Amino acid sequence: MFIKPYGDTSNDGAVQLSFTLPVKNCGRAKEAARLYVQKLGFQKVDVVHAAPLSEEFTFFVAYGKTDVALDYDKVEYAEAVDKYMSMDEVNDFIKTHFKRKIVIVGACSGTDAHTVGIDAIMNMKGYNHHFGLERYPMIEALNMGSQVPNERLLAKARELKADAVLVSQIVTQKDVHIKNLTELIELAEAEKMRGKTLLVVGGPRVNNKLAKELGYDAGFGPGTYAEHVATFVVKKLHERMIGKK
Amino acid sequence: MTPVKSKLGLSRAKIDKARELAAAVTAPVQQFIDRHTTVTIERATLRLLGADGANSDGVPVPNLIAQQCAEKLSGGASLYYVNALVKLGKTPAELNKAVAGGLDLSQIELTDRKAIQKKADELIKGLDGRIAGNVTHRNAKLRQYKDKVKSPLIYVIVATGNIYEDVKQAQAAALQGADIIAVIRTTAQSLLDYVPYGATTEGFGGTYATQENFRIMRAALDEVVDKEGRYIRLVNYCSGLCMPEIAAMGAMERLDMMLNDSMYGILFRDINMYRTFTDQYFSRMINTAADIIINTGEDNYLTTSDAVEKANTVLASQLINEQFAFKAGMPARLMGLGHAFEINPELKNGFLYEYAQALMAREIFPEHPLKYMPPTKFMTGDVFKGYAMNTLFNFVSKATGQGIHLLGMLTEAIHTPYLQDRHLAIENALYVHNAMEDFAGEIEFRKGGIMQKRAQLVLDETIELLGEVKRHGLFTAIETGMFAEIKRPRDGGKGLDGVYEKSPEYWNPAEAYLKRKLKIGK
Ligand code: B12
Numbered sequence: 029m030f031i032k033p034y035g036d037t038s039n040d041g042a043v044q045l046s047f048t049l050p051v052k053n054c055g056r057a058k059e060a061a062r063l064y065v066q067k068l069g070f071q072k073v074d075v076v077h078a079a080p081l082s083e084e085f086t087f088f089v090a091y092g093k094t095d096v097a098l099d100y101d102k103v104e105y106a107e108a109v110d111k112y113m114s115m116d117e118v119n120d121f122i123k124t125h126f127k128r129k130i131v132i133v134g135a136c137s138g139t140d141a142h143t144v145g146i147d148a149i150m151n152m153k154g155y156n157h158h159f160g161l162e163r164y165p166m167i168e169a170l171n172m173g174s175q176v177p178n179e180r181l182l183a184k185a186r187e188l189k190a191d192a193v194l195v196s197q198i199v200t201q202k203d204v205h206i207k208n209l210t211e212l213i214e215l216a217e218a219e220k221m222r223g224k225t226l227l228v229v230g231g232p233r234v235n236n237k238l239a240k241e242l243g244y245d246a247g248f249g250p251g252t253y254a255e256h257v258a259t260f261v262v263k264k265l266h267e268r269m270i271g272k273k
Numbered sequence: 274m275t276p277v278k279s280k281l282g283l284s285r286a287k288i289d290k291a292r293e294l295a296a297a298v299t300a301p302v303q304q305f306i307d308r309h310t311t312v313t314i315e316r317a318t319l320r321l322l323g324a325d326g327a328n329s330d331g332v333p334v335p336n337l338i339a340q341q342c343a344e345k346l347s348g349g350a351s352l353y354y355v356n357a358l359v360k361l362g363k364t365p366a367e368l369n370k371a372v373a374g375g376l377d378l379s380q381i382e383l384t385d386r387k388a389i390q391k392k393a394d395e396l397i398k399g400l401d402g403r404i405a406g407n408v409t410h411r412n413a414k415l416r417q418y419k420d421k422v423k424s425p426l427i428y429v430i431v432a433t434g435n436i437y438e439d440v441k442q443a444q445a446a447a448l449q450g451a452d453i454i455a456v457i458r459t460t461a462q463s464l465l466d467y468v469p470y471g472a473t474t475e476g477f478g479g480t481y482a483t484q485e486n487f488r489i490m491r492a493a494l495d496e497v498v499d500k501e502g503r504y505i506r507l508v509n510y511c512s513g514l515c516m517p518e519i520a521a522m523g524a525m526e527r528l529d530m531m532l533n534d535s536m537y538g539i540l541f542r543d544i545n546m547y548r549t550f551t552d553q554y555f556s557r558m559i560n561t562a563a564d565i566i567i568n569t570g571e572d573n574y575l576t577t578s579d580a581v582e583k584a585n586t587v588l589a590s591q592l593i594n595e596q597f598a599f600k601a602g603m604p605a606r607l608m609g610l611g612h613a614f615e616i617n618p619e620l621k622n623g624f625l626y627e628y629a630q631a632l633m634a635r636e637i638f639p640e641h642p643l644k645y646m647p648p649t650k651f652m653t654g655d656v657f658k659g660y661a662m663n664t665l666f667n668f669v670s671k672a673t674g675q676g677i678h679l680l681g682m683l684t685e686a687i688h689t690p691y692l693q694d695r696h697l698a699i700e701n702a703l704y705v706h707n708a709m710e711d712f713a714g715e716i717e718f719r720k721g722g723i724m725q726k727r728a729q730l731v732l733d734e735t736i737e738l739l740g741e742v743k744r745h746g747l748f749t750a751i752e753t754g755m756f757a758e759i760k761r762p763r764d765g766g767k768g769l770d771g772v773y774e775k776s777p778e779y780w781n782p783a784e785a786y787l788k789r790k791l792k793i794g795k
Contacts, residue, residue: 082445087693
């Protein structure tokens with residue numbers, strides 16, 4: 029199935045854009061904005077708003093229509109989990125299949141000082157009325173906080189024989205999160221933890237695809253709750269367990 | 274203080290009670306402060322007396338001198354600096370060069386104390402002239418362009434990491450209508466125990482606070498001041514391990530506002546509490562002398578705690594900040610006490626609570642230029658919803674007469690602001706503020722209604738919290754996580770090794786000058 033953006037009729041290809049050009053606001057600037065949007069591949073370009081930001085910059089709002097269509101059937105993306113379990117279901121699942129507690133260690137690692145995301149997933153209180161992993165009777169959860177060096181996170185995971193390591197990355201400027209996540213994977217590789225301990229990453233600019241590309245078992249983005257990660261962890265561990273038998 | 278009729282039905286007796294408790298909470302801490310100095314207070318003093326520059330490894334001259342003094346810091350570092358000026362007959366600029374080249378001031382034999390004091394008096398006179406000149410200049414411009422003063426003042430942030438890029442963005446924002454420009458500091462500068470030297474172009478999430486960067490941005494904004502006929506205020510961060518030194522630099526380079534909180538560093542940067550309390554006092558004396566408005570950081574409580582549940586920690590902290598500031602000679606008109614619009618947007622009637630809490634702050638702090646912070650935590654990638662949330666924030670700010678209005682950015686959850694993000698934010702604020710110019714005077718609230726009850730509850734809970742803090746003492750209260758649910762041991766954190774008990778012969782001409790000027794003590 030080929031798809032195009034939908035404005036007010038099927039396949040009209042309507043797209044809304046806003047951007048700034050480094051020129052003084054005037055008729056010529058507006059025409060430049062129109063031509064620029066055209067160069068991006070849009071037709072029927074309408075520059076509907078232009079406002080000066082200073083003597084040297086102008087802000088534009090523009091609409092354009094595109095002919096570009098995409099074959100949706102060829103788009104590949106796998107969610108970490110298809111169907112999530114609730115907290116109680118996760119607990120029952122662990123009781124039935126593992127007969128022991130699952131150990132999870134997490135942190136916001138590297139130089140990142142944002143704790144709210146990892147706290148939302150791990151702390152007792154949770155987030156938006158979704159309890160965190162510490163609340164799960166069958167999960168032993170340790171939240172190490174923020175600015176935790178990758179070495180320390182992995183050392184702790186080994187010490188506690190963790191089944192899964194959760195790492196949070198919030199700051200993404202200059203791709204610091206990619207660098208840090210790559211370092212963590214390399215350390216895990218050197219420690220022969222990959223393939224044994226589940227490595228899961230989360231943050232507002234993270235998704236499952238990026239996580240997989242970087243060598244993680246799964247990735248979670250905005251709007252994640254503890255039960256999402258918990259479902260993934262227990263299902264994946266179970267899969268590995270029965271796969272081994 | 275001018276009594277205002279409370280639209281929220283707040284009891285005057287309860288407000289007084291809360292203030293008394295805050296005064297009782299801060300008094301024992303002040304006793305500690307008065308008996309101590311810190312390595313950065315000594316470096317700040319050196320800066321005020323003329324120490325500046327850095328050696329070839331980038332170590333600042335004030336740090337070199339402090340290192341030379343080592344344990345002698347408990348007697349005050351300025352003695353050795355001023356002594357060297359007298360003994361060697363050098364100007365501060367010449368002496369700075371010599372120190373950068375390796376001269377050890379602590380090894381120079383001390384000369385006659387009278388000669389040292391005389392030299393110090395001369396340096397202090399120069400300092401006073403410079404600071405007073407800055408104040409006079411600012412006041413003259415404010416008077417000249419007073420018809421352009423907006424209420425609240427519109428505050429935006431630049432944060433490129435490169436001071437020259439910051440200049441472009443700051444000038445653009447000022448031309449669009451911003452009254453206040455804050456240059457965000459680079460990540461982790463607060464934990465550096467020195468202030469980098471010179472202009473900088475590499476920062477992460479912000480730009481280094483250096484004296485040269487201050488100068489560059491001040492000059493850039495001054496250009497806009499006369500072009501626009503509106504005074505543009507410059508803000509930086511007087512926080513972290515070098516709090517007093519940043520205050521000194523700001524006073525000399527005519528910054529207009531400084532982020533400066535009595536507890537932020539302890540709670541959110543894990544700086545030792547003795548260090549922070551001692552440093553904030555000296556910083557605030559400098560800020561007061563230079564007529565610099567401080568911005569306190571209560572908004573931060575709400576990033577880790579819930580804005581409804583923990584509204585009382587915000588008010589308690591404002592009251593504590595106020596008392597510490599009073600002790601440093603600061604008048605209420607320089608206290609930009611912080612608070613924020615951070616209630617979960619999903620909460621039913623959340624807007625009424627925001628409105629009530631903002632008005633409560635206004636009624637409890639009638640003369641203070643309150644600093645109101647926008648929604649951040651609940652901003653998401655939905656920039657359109659975010660823009661709507663900022664509109665409500667703009668509304669509450671105007672409706673409750675806030676003084677300093679930090680604009681929310683629709684892209685808060687995504688990146689540091691683009692040029693156009695700031696423009697959209699300013700447009701929104703100017704529209705809302707103009708459209709409801711006289712709204713505040715038109716409205717009253719139902720007796721015993723949701724808003725009155727909310728504000729009264731927060732005040733009651735604040736009194737309860739401050740009572741408990743008083744019982745345990747502020748040090749223990751922080752150790753046990755009574756603020757922001759963060760626990761900090763009194764002997765933990767960074768910078769404790771830089772705290773010194775003042776020796777009986779402690780000498781600090783800048784401190785003496787500040788206390789005289791601000792009429793502190795006898
Ligand atoms: C609160 C906050 C702070 C607080 C943090 C307090 C604390 N203890 O956490 C303070 C004030 C300290 C702070 C500091 C800084 N911040 Co900040 N901060 C924010 C803010 C406003 C909210 C973040 C938040 O708490 N969101 C709520 C949580 C629940 O959402 P979340 O983190 O996305 O987490 C969810 C999902 O992502 C996921 N998730 C997250 N982690 C994990 C992990 C796992 C394993 C899983 C499964 C899921 C998961 O689940 C969570 C729940 O659904 C954001 C803006 C925003 N609205 O996002 C900026 C923001 C993140 N900060 C930013 C910046 C730049 C900084 C500073 C560098 C500023 C500076 N110059 O000093 C410093 C960084 C210091 C450092 N070394 O990291 C930028 C980052 C830009 C970028 N893309 O890189 C942002 C986007 C603001 C901006 N527009 O500039 N910040």
